[in-house]
Amino acid sequence: MQHKYLPEVYVRFLERFPDVAEAHGELARIVRERNSFDDRTDRLIKLAVAVGSEAEGAVRSNVRKALQHGATVEDVQAVALAAITTCGFPTAIAALGWIESVVLAPSDA
Known part of the structure; x- marks a missing residue:
């Protein structure tokens, strides 16, 4: 499938x-x-790790999964913005672009 x-x-x-x-x-x-996290929190944590690793595919995947588990677009953007002070501005901007590509992608549903 x-x-x-x-x-x-x-x-x-x-x-x-x-x-x-x-x-x-x-x-x-x-x-x-x-872990003791609910699914939404678990996905946001995984998204943060992916952002910090600059792993584009993992960022995109975890954005989709975080949204499916109740996170908002603002939640996933906040993860990328938090990266500015820990991972650097270029990393955060790249992550925001990857997030945007998922959020703005046409839906099949």
């Missing part, structure tokens, strides 16, 4: 390495179950 919002490189990864994808998913599930 292919979702339109999944990057093609990720879809190919799932197809070529299903066992690795399954193990990765299981690890993510175990880690998520060990």
Whole structure:
């Protein structure tokens, strides 16, 4: 099953390495179950880590997931703005651009 919002490189990864994808998913599930955060907070934390890492794909993915779990556009933008003083202005501006590309993307729904 292919979702339109999944990057093609990720879809190919799932197809070529299903066992690795399954193990990765299981690890993510175990880690998520060990924390005390609700899903919205968990996704905002993961977004912050992705922003700090300048990981464009992870930023885009976690923006989508944060919004699905009740975060607002203002919430995800606030994460990027918080990066100004810890990660630097260029990192924050890049993240705001990646966030905007997700928020402004046409919806299939």
